[in-house]
Amino acid sequence: MMSISRRTAAAGVTLAAGAMLLTACTSSDGAETTSSSDGSAGGTKVELRVATFPPGADAAAYEAFATQEAQFEDANPDIDVIGVEYEWTGPTFAVQLAGGSLPDVFTVPFTDSKTLLENGQLMDVTDEIDALGYTDSFNPVILDGVTGADGHIYGFPRQAYAMGLHYNRDLFEQAGLDPDDPPATWDEVREAAKAITEATGKAGYAQMAINNTGGWQLTAQTVSRGGRTQVDDGDGTYTSTINNEGTKATLEFLHDLRWVDDSFGYKVDLDWGTINQEFAAGNVGMFTSGSDVYTALVRDFGMEAGDYGLTVMPLEGEDPGTLGGGDIAVVSPTVDDATKAAAIKWIDWYYMQKLMNEAAAVADAQALADAGQAVGTPVLPVLSRELYEESQTWIADYVNVPVDQMAPFTDRIWDQTPVGEPKGKTQEIYALLDPLVQAVLTDENADIDALLTQADADAQALLDQ
Amino acid sequence: MTTTSPAAPPERAARRRGTPATWLRSGGLSRLAFALPMILVFLVFSWTPIVRSVVMSFQETNLLTPATWVGIDNFVAVLNDPLLGTAVRNTLYFAALALVMGFPIPILMAVLMSEVRRGKGVYSALAYLPVVVPPVVAVLLWKVFYDASPSGVFNTVLGAVGISPQPWLQSPDTAMPSLVIEATWAAAGGSIIIYLAALLSVPPELYDAAEVDGASIWRKAWHVTLPQLRNVIFVMLILQILATAQIFLEPFLFTGGGPNNATVTVLLLIYRYAFQNSLGGNYGMATALSVMLAMFLAVLSWVYFRLTNRWSTS
Numbered sequence: 001m002m003s004i005s006r007r008t009a010a011a012g013v014t015l016a017a018g019a020m021l022l023t024a025c026t027s028s029d030g031a032e033t034t035s036s037s038d039g040s041a042g043g044t045k046v047e048l049r050v051a052t053f054p055p056g057a058d059a060a061a062y063e064a065f066a067t068q069e070a071q072f073e074d075a076n077p078d079i080d081v082i083g084v085e086y087e088w089t090g091p092t093f094a095v096q097l098a099g100g101s102l103p104d105v106f107t108v109p110f111t112d113s114k115t116l117l118e119n120g121q122l123m124d125v126t127d128e129i130d131a132l133g134y135t136d137s138f139n140p141v142i143l144d145g146v147t148g149a150d151g152h153i154y155g156f157p158r159q160a161y162a163m164g165l166h167y168n169r170d171l172f173e174q175a176g177l178d179p180d181d182p183p184a185t186w187d188e189v190r191e192a193a194k195a196i197t198e199a200t201g202k203a204g205y206a207q208m209a210i211n212n213t214g215g216w217q218l219t220a221q222t223v224s225r226g227g228r229t230q231v232d233d234g235d236g237t238y239t240s241t242i243n244n245e246g247t248k249a250t251l252e253f254l255h256d257l258r259w260v261d262d263s264f265g266y267k268v269d270l271d272w273g274t275i276n277q278e279f280a281a282g283n284v285g286m287f288t289s290g291s292d293v294y295t296a297l298v299r300d301f302g303m304e305a306g307d308y309g310l311t312v313m314p315l316e317g318e319d320p321g322t323l324g325g326g327d328i329a330v331v332s333p334t335v336d337d338a339t340k341a342a343a344i345k346w347i348d349w350y351y352m353q354k355l356m357n358e359a360a361a362v363a364d365a366q367a368l369a370d371a372g373q374a375v376g377t378p379v380l381p382v383l384s385r386e387l388y389e390e391s392q393t394w395i396a397d398y399v400n401v402p403v404d405q406m407a408p409f410t411d412r413i414w415d416q417t418p419v420g421e422p423k424g425k426t427q428e429i430y431a432l433l434d435p436l437v438q439a440v441l442t443d444e445n446a447d448i449d450a451l452l453t454q455a456d457a458d459a460q461a462l463l464d465q
Numbered sequence: 466m467t468t469t470s471p472a473a474p475p476e477r478a479a480r481r482r483g484t485p486a487t488w489l490r491s492g493g494l495s496r497l498a499f500a501l502p503m504i505l506v507f508l509v510f511s512w513t514p515i516v517r518s519v520v521m522s523f524q525e526t527n528l529l530t531p532a533t534w535v536g537i538d539n540f541v542a543v544l545n546d547p548l549l550g551t552a553v554r555n556t557l558y559f560a561a562l563a564l565v566m567g568f569p570i571p572i573l574m575a576v577l578m579s580e581v582r583r584g585k586g587v588y589s590a591l592a593y594l595p596v597v598v599p600p601v602v603a604v605l606l607w608k609v610f611y612d613a614s615p616s617g618v619f620n621t622v623l624g625a626v627g628i629s630p631q632p633w634l635q636s637p638d639t640a641m642p643s644l645v646i647e648a649t650w651a652a653a654g655g656s657i658i659i660y661l662a663a664l665l666s667v668p669p670e671l672y673d674a675a676e677v678d679g680a681s682i683w684r685k686a687w688h689v690t691l692p693q694l695r696n697v698i699f700v701m702l703i704l705q706i707l708a709t710a711q712i713f714l715e716p717f718l719f720t721g722g723g724p725n726n727a728t729v730t731v732l733l734l735i736y737r738y739a740f741q742n743s744l745g746g747n748y749g750m751a752t753a754l755s756v757m758l759a760m761f762l763a764v765l766s767w768v769y770f771r772l773t774n775r776w777s778t779s
Contacts, residue, residue: 097528097529098528098529098748119527120529120530121529209723209724210720210721210723211721212741266612266613266635267635268635268723268724271721428742435725435726438726442632442635442724443725458547
C-alpha cells in the first residue's frame with residue numbers, strides 16, 4: 001500500500017501540474033511592457049499588436065510588412081511591433097470585440113465608427129491628432145464620422161473608396177466587346193452581360209447577396225440610380241426609404257439578368273471574398289464593389305493583372321451618386337498610456353505619413369513594390385484631392401498596377417457625387433436587404449413591390465428601436 | 466453478461482463512515498487532486514457559460530458596457546420576430562427530411578451489412594469513413610459537388626443519365642434537401658456502427674427459430690431484428706431529434722441561411738442575433754432563444770422517454 005507521504009507527493013505533483021496547465025492557458029493581453037533583449041531604451045520595450053492583413057495574404061505581403069516593421073522599429077527602438085492577421089467582417093469583429101482579442105491598433109469601416117465611439121469602444125485621440133497637426137487637414141465630412149457628440153476625435157481616417165464596376169477585359173474581348181470602352185449605363189451593362197454569357201458560357205454579371213453584402217450592393221446601386229434607402233432626420237432619428245424607384249429598378253435589373261437574359265450565372269450565394277475569388281478565376285464578367293479591390297484580387301486570389309478593368313458606376317435618374325466608404329485606424333480603448341503613445345506613432349508612421357509626406361510615401365511605395373505588392377490602386381482622398389494627386393506624382397515610379405486599365409474609373413470618378421453609407425443601423429439593414437436580392441435571383445415570380453413594402457416596414461421598425 | 470451489481474467492498478463501506486483522517490489516509494487527497502482539473506474545467510467551460518447564458522437572457526448587454534436588467538423583454542422580442550416562425554418551420558422541415566432520409570438508411574445498411582459473410586470490416590470502415598472527415602471539410606467539399614452549373618460534379622453525373630442540372634443550394638426549393646443529403650452522408654457511419662453492435666446482441670437462436678418457421682429475410686428483419694433493436698432505435702431517434710433541432714453547421718457553411726431565408730434554422734437565428742451585427746449583436750435575444758430551445762428539448766426528451774419507456778416495457 002502506498003504510504004501517505006507518497007500519496008501526498010503524488011497529489012502535490014498533480015496539483016502543481018494542474019496549476020502549470022492553467023497558467024499556460026492564460027494569455028498576456030499583449031499590451032504589456034517587456035524587457036528588451038538588447039537593453040536599448042532604458043531596458044524596456046512596449047509591445048504593440050497591430051492589424052496587418054486578412055488571413056490568406058501571400059508571403060510577399062508579409063515580407064513587405066516585415067520591411068516596414070523593421071524601418072519603424074529602427075526609428076522607434078523602444079517599440080516592438082507585432083503584426084496580427086486581421087480582417088474586418090461583421091461576425092468576426094463582433095466576436096473579437098466581445099472577447100477582447102482585437103489588436104491594439106486596428107481598422108473599422110466608417111459605418112461602424114460612429115456607433116463604436118458612442119459606445120465608448122474607441123480610444124479618444126483628439127489631443128494626439130491636434131499635436132500632429134492633422135485636425136484641419138482632413139476632409140471635414142470624413143472627420144465628422146469619427147467625431148463624437150462630445151466633439152472629441154476617436155480615430156484616424158486612413159482610406160476611402162468609391163464604388164466601381166469591375167470587369168474582366170479578357171471576357172470582354174472574347175465576347176467581341178471593347179474593353180477600353182466599358183458600359184456607361186445599366187442598360188449597356190445588361191447588354192454586355194448577355195454578350196459575355198452567350199460567347200463564353202460564364203456569368204456575364206454577378207452580385208454579392210449574403211453576409212450583409214447583398215444589402216450593401218443593393219444600396220450602392222440604388223444610389224447610382226438616384227434613390228436613397230434612408231433619410232437622416234437630423235435629430236438622431238432616421239426614416240427608411242427602401243421602397244423607392246432606385247431600389248425597385250435595381251431589383252428588376254437583377255431579376256431580368258437572371259430570368260430573362262440568363263446572364264447572371266448560377267451562384268446567388270456570393271459575398272465580398274467569394275465574388276472576388278470567382279472574378280479572379282475568370283468566371284464572372286462584371287461586378288460592383290469598392291474601387292480598391294484590385295489588391296485583393298491580385299494578391300489574395302491570383303488574378304492576371306492584364307485581365308482587370310475598372311470603370312465608374314453607371315449613373316441614372318435624378319440626383320444619382322456613388323456610394324463611398326472607407327475605414328479608420330483606431331486604438332483599442334483598453335491599452336495603457338505607453339501603448340497608446342506607441343499606437344499613435346505607428347498609425348502616424350504606417351497610415352498617415354505616406355498620405356502627406358513625400359519621403360514616407362516613396363519609402364512605403366518602394367517597400368510594397370519590392371515585395372511585388374500593388375502600388376497605385378485607385379482610392380479616394382481622406383485629406384484633400386490636391387494632396388492626393390500630388391502624392392500620386394511622388395510614387396509614380398513605383399506604381400505597378402495597370403493604371404491604363406483603370407482609366408475609365410480614375411478619369412471620371414471626380415465627376416460623380418460621393419454619397420455616404422446610410423448611418424442608421426447600417427449593418428442590420430444591409431442584413432435585412434440580403435433576402436430581397438436573394439429573392440429576385442431565386443424566384444422568377446418574386447413580387448418586388450411586396451418585398452420592398454415589407455423590407456421598408458421592417459427597416460423602420462429597426463430604426464425606431 | 467451479468468447485470469447484478471457487486472456488493473460494496475468493506476473498504477468502501479468503511480470509507481463512507483470514515484473521518485477526515487481516514488479519508489486522507491485512504492488516498493482521498495490524491496483522488497481529489499486528480500479530479501480537480503476536470504472539475505475546474507467543467508465548472509469554467511460548461512457550467513459557467515450555461516448559468517451566464519440564463520442570466521444574460523434577462524439582460525441587455527454588449528459585453529463591454531455594464532448590463533441592464535430587462536425582465537422578459539428579450540423573450541418577448543424573440544417571440545415577436547417574424548423570422549422565428551421561418552426558422553422553426555425550416556428546422557422542423559430539416560428534422561422531418563432527416564428522419565425520412567437519415568433515420569432508416571443506417572438501420573437498413575446495418576441489417577444488410579450484418580448479413581454479409583465476408584469483408585464485414587471493410588464495409589464497416591467504408592461506412593464509417595465520412596465520420597472521420599472533419600465536418601467543415603466535408604461541407605466545403607460538398608459545396609463544390611453542389612456547383613449548380615451544368616459542369617458541377619453532381620450535375621455532370623445527372624447529365625449522364627439524362628437529368629437536367631439542378632440548382633442544389635441556389636434555390637429555396639432544393640437547398641434544404643441538399644443540406645439533409647450531406648448531413649445524412651456525414652452522420653450515417655456512426656449510427657451504422659451502433660446498430661451493428663446492437664445486432665450482435667440479438668440471440669442467433671431467434672433467427673434459427675424463424676428460419677425453421679420458413680421466414681424470409683424481410684420477415685426476419687421485421688419480426689426479429691427490429692423488435693430486438695427497439696431500445697437502441699428509440700435512443701438513436703431521440704438523439705437524432707435533438708441533433709436536428711440544433712442543426713447549425715450545414716446551413717451556416719452551405720448557405721448562410723439563404724436563399725431568401727429558406728435554410729435559416731433556430732440555431733442559425735441565435736447566431737445571427739448574437740453576431741450578425743458587427744457592433745456587438747443582441748446577446749440578450751440570442752441567449753433568450755437558446756434558453757427557450759434548451760427548455761423545449763428538455764421537455765421533449767422527458768416526454769419521449771416517458772412514452773418510449775412504456776412502449777419498451779409493454
